[in-house]
Amino acid sequence: MTLSRRHFVQTVGIGAGAALTSQIWGRGRENAIWSAIEPDLQAVERGVICIASNENPVGPGQRVLDSLRTLLEGGKKPGRYSGQMGDLTDAIAGHFKVKTENVLLSEGSTEVLRAATQVFTAKTKPLVGTIPTYEECAGYAELIGNKVVGVKLNSEFKIDLDMMLNAAKGAGLVFYCNPNNPTATYVGARATRDFLTKLIAASPDTTVLVDEAYFDYVTDPDHETHVPFAIEHPQVIVARTFSKAYGMAGLRQGYAIAHPETIKKLRMWTASGGTGSLNLFGMSAATVAIQQDASFTTNERNRNKQVRDFVTKWFKDRGMKPTDGQANFMFVDIGTPAKEFREACRAKGVLVARDFPPFEKTHARITLGTMAEMQKAVQVFGEVLGKKTSTAAA
Numbered sequence: 001m002t003l004s005r006r007h008f009v010q011t012v013g014i015g016a017g018a019a020l021t022s023q024i025w026g027r028g029r030e031n032a033i034w035s036a037i038e039p040d041l042q043a044v045e046r047g048v049i050c051i052a053s054n055e056n057p058v059g060p061g062q063r064v065l066d067s068l069r070t071l072l073e074g075g076k077k078p079g080r081y082s083g084q085m086g087d088l089t090d091a092i093a094g095h096f097k098v099k100t101e102n103v104l105l106s107e108g109s110t111e112v113l114r115a116a117t118q119v120f121t122a123k124t125k126p127l128v129g130t131i132p133t134y135e136e137c138a139g140y141a142e143l144i145g146n147k148v149v150g151v152k153l154n155s156e157f158k159i160d161l162d163m164m165l166n167a168a169k170g171a172g173l174v175f176y177c178n179p180n181n182p183t184a185t186y187v188g189a190r191a192t193r194d195f196l197t198k199l200i201a202a203s204p205d206t207t208v209l210v211d212e213a214y215f216d217y218v219t220d221p222d223h224e225t226h227v228p229f230a231i232e233h234p235q236v237i238v239a240r241t242f243s244k245a246y247g248m249a250g251l252r253q254g255y256a257i258a259h260p261e262t263i264k265k266l267r268m269w270t271a272s273g274g275t276g277s278l279n280l281f282g283m284s285a286a287t288v289a290i291q292q293d294a295s296f297t298t299n300e301r302n303r304n305k306q307v308r309d310f311v312t313k314w315f316k317d318r319g320m321k322p323t324d325g326q327a328n329f330m331f332v333d334i335g336t337p338a339k340e341f342r343e344a345c346r347a348k349g350v351l352v353a354r355d356f357p358p359f360e361k362t363h364a365r366i367t368l369g370t371m372a373e374m375q376k377a378v379q380v381f382g383e384v385l386g387k388k389t390s391t392a393a394a
């Protein structure tokens with residue numbers, strides 16, 4: 001996978017001297033990035049604490065594991081093409097109380113991000129997103145030769161809604177990642193709805209992809225899924241995944257929820273619509289996962305919050321500032337280049353994430369592992385950042 005960028009990227013709303021290129025966010029998905037920049041590294045090496053790819057460290061629930069075991073032990077089913085798409089579509093539609101025409105299955109939400117970029121951007125209709133954000137849409141837009149416009153985050157590292165609104169007028173697709181990866185920040189439900197309403201009025205031909213990959217981790221009281229809004233407005237798509245709170249990243253299941261007309265446009269660009277070739281194990285697992293009672297995601301959110309509070313306090317006590325994180329990862333001003341921090345941590349058996357320009361000289365993204373993993377990880381952080389932490393503590 002090449003990380004180079006061939007196309008010009010226009011950057012708006014960014015202060016003098018901050019002419020950023022799409023290299024900043026035009027890269028691949030989380031785990032693929034490991035193989036691009038660290039070809040000799042298996043994502044999870046034995047004995048290594050892998051807090052680099054925003055996965056749920058606990059994995060899927062027991063019911064999901066049981067269902068996979070049953071499939072494996074149950075004889076011939078995996079030898080047949082699967083009829084499971086209907087079951088999973090029904091289960092998702094039931095969960096959100098929408099119609100099946102509102103649901104599109106995909107191989108991870110990556111496929112939805114790519115399909116939306118394919119369908120809604122064009123040579124004259126750019127992709128608009130923040131800098132930094134999750135890089136899939138920008139990378140794909142550039143791959144197909146379409147322009148990418150980056151919008152600077154505000155001083156709290158959140159989406160700057162006024163700036164985004166201005167940049168989005170006339171765009172083909174707006175990528176609205178909330179919580180945003182890598183900054184973990186969240187824009188509240190009311191402000192997001194207001195933004196979407198204003199954008200539809202100002203630029204009715206622009207589509208917005210609201211990426212809710214980390215939604216289940218949000219603890220801000222002003223949070224709400226934008227699925228109901230998307231159902232009502234053909235210009236809005238919500239992308240969801242089983243890779244994060246459901247702990248199923250390796251099973252590659254995601255979906256879009258949108259107005260039926262919008263789903264129709266996306267469908268042919270996904271494996272489920274194009275070839276009907278989604279993986280039986282992933283679909284079976286996802287069907288069980290979404291039918292688990294809500295305590296599964298509630299427990300995972302609570303588990304993650306305890307860890308997040310612990311790690312946040314650890315950094316704050318040492319004078320380092322994390323953003324107001326609402327996800328299963330943190331973005332921290334460690335005051336030192338992320339590369340040096342990463343390499344030093346890796347030498348001590350802890351993997352943290354890649355660089356995120358324009359903040360790569362000061363900020364690191366750290367996924368939240370289990371409490372036990374993070375207790376070990378902060379010891380390593382302490383050793384690596386030692387000089388800084390002892391000064392701050394003095």
Ligand SMILES: Cc1ncc(COP(=O)(O)O)c(C=O)c1O
Pocket residue numbers: 029030053054107108109110111134177180181211213214240241242243249252253254
């Ligand atoms: C914001 C965001 N969206 C989408 C994805 C894609 O994940 P998946 O294809 O596993 O659903 C990721 C992966 O880390 C992500 O961070």
